[in-house]
Amino acid sequence: MSDVPFRNPGWAGNTGEFDLTEEQVRGTDFVGERPPEGGHPAAAGTYPYQRVERDPDAPLFEGPYKERFEKILTRYPTKQAALLPALAMAQELRGHLSPETMNEVADLLELSPAYVRGVATFYTMYNKRPVGRYLVQVCTNISCNLCGADDVLEAFLRYTDTELGETSEDGNFTVIEAECLAACGFPTCVQINERYFENVTAGDVPRIVERLKAELEG
Ligand code: FES
Incomplete structure (x- = not known):
């Protein structure tokens, strides 16, 4: 727990009205992903949205x-x-x-x-054309945008070596922008196939992409 007294009424962007650091507000790690087998009932509705194969x-x-x-x-x-x-x-x-x-x-x-x-x-959730084994949807709506979603998007494009909306040559990744993914409290939110990754920063992206590649090889 932080010993900084809690006195901000909510996330106030860069108004300088409170002294929490970005790390204190967002944490230093992305939260993780929804378990592929469903897990919490709230996640079950999306299972198994999109398989790799x-x-x-x-x-x-x-x-x-x-x-x-x-x-x-x-x-x-x-x-x-x-x-x-x-x-x-x-x-x-x-x-x-x-x-x-x-x-x-x-x-x-x-x-x-x-x-x-x-x-x-x-509905944008239905793919009208083929997508890569992993469909990476980066939320660039307002909350995520204020917290660096553009950098996260750019990092995904760089590390998957693809263009926005296109599929990488190896067929593994398609990266697109998404509207609000309903995880505004954990920006930036990224949905990759059926999984949610929350609190993602540009610095997390290489690790996430490596993990996905390892899953494909495994
Ligand atoms: S604005 Fe990104 S999840 Fe809502």
Whole structure:
């Protein structure tokens, strides 16, 4: 615990109204990641959002995926209402939602392809084109931006050797900017596939990228 008396009413940016250092406010390490197997119920909704290994040509919803699909359908009054989780599962399998994949989901749910296209293109969480094994989403919204998100983004681009929105030559990384990831109290927040990394600074980035590369090799 810091022995600095707590007298700031909240994060006041650089107004100089309190004497906490940046380290005292943000800590010196990023908080970590959501466990891939789910863990806390709050994280379960995102599991398993995006796997590292996926196959753009995988059949849609066979075997255990068929079971999950059927289970999902039981939660909704009509099969059409299950569109969002069905799209999420299609993306989990194939990595992105191509027009062909959207058409297949439309067939399965007896929806028009145009309706499915309209929904899929509304949400940024659905990838409309292929992404790298790791999709690195750096929040550059206001809280994170005030705490160095631009530097974090720049560091990810440098250490993954890629351009914004493009996929690295080895197919491992796509780095994009994200709007608020709902972790404003822990800036900068970075979502990498299904995991959240919080309190990330530019200095943490080489370690995070090395860790991801090691996971791929392991
Ligand atoms: S502003 Fe970055 S998580 Fe909300």
